[in-house]
Amino acid sequence: MKVVYFLVAFLALASSIAFAYDPSPLQDFCVATNEINGVFVNGKFCKNPKLVKAEDFFKHVDPGNTSNKLGSKVTPVAVTEIPGLNTLGISLARIDFAPKGLNPPHTHPRATEILIVIEGTLYVGFVASNQNNNTLFTKVLNKGDVFVFPIGLIHFQLNVGNGNAIAIAGLSSQNPGVITIANALFGSTPLISSEVLTKAFQVDNSIIDYLKKQFWYDNN
Structure with missing residues (x-):
């Protein structure tokens, strides 16, 4: 038995x-x-x-336009962009950063990400889940440095150098998906109830209303 x-x-x-x-x-x-x-x-x-x-x-990837509120642009190369990736379980993205540009906190629900810095200096990090006390793991990366973001965990990249920065991210799915945290919470369709968000963040309703009225830019 x-x-x-x-x-x-x-x-x-x-x-x-x-x-x-x-x-x-x-x-x-x-x-x-x-x-x-x-x-x-x-x-x-x-x-x-x-x-x-x-x-x-095949696909040619041009530098991304970083003239936006975040100062960054993610150019995905997944199955939508290269149909030959279907069933192969991989994809990548080019990430361009203006000085002080940010790729904001987000998750990939279907993929682990491995990132290499091609130019510039990036401050990167991810947050572990509740079971690991939401521990923050961070590192400053320079040209040639590589960092891994485990599947599904919230992570970010910030350009802390004086010039532009470029990174290439490899992802373990042909269609990794992306959830930008700020957009999901304050710019969903329809909007999440303010009662839910005020209690979740323990703030006044006016703060939630203010955040909902902001223009949430999608850099993907």
Whole structure:
């Protein structure tokens, strides 16, 4: 009987791990297409392999425009931008920063992120979950430095150098998703009840109303 319990527990664990990340492909590629026929894999239909071309796996990325309130621009390169990424379980993003530019606190619900600084100096960090006392882990990164942000945890990057900065982020999903914390809380559609937010933040209703009226810029 103990052997049976062990096997059940092992299979449950293996199953949870298998479905925690993008599935492994069972073919060379499954280029995403907007057509509504063919094979439907991981949220996308697969393009006929005989019609696949090199351009399906290619994209040129220009520097992002940082002339905004945050002073940063994230340029994603996920399955939406490169259909050949479908089922491959990876994506990346280029992040451009003006001096003092900020990529604000956000999470990726479906991916771990690994970031390398190409130019400049960044102050980066992430916050652990409640079970780890919301511990903040931070580091100042210079050119060539690499930092990892675990899946689902709130993280940020701030340019603390005197000039522009550039970073490249690799993500462990073809479609990692992003939730910008300020936007989600104060700019949702429809808006979250002020009663909820005033109690959550333990502040006066006027402060919540003020925050809701701000223009929340999306730098993605």
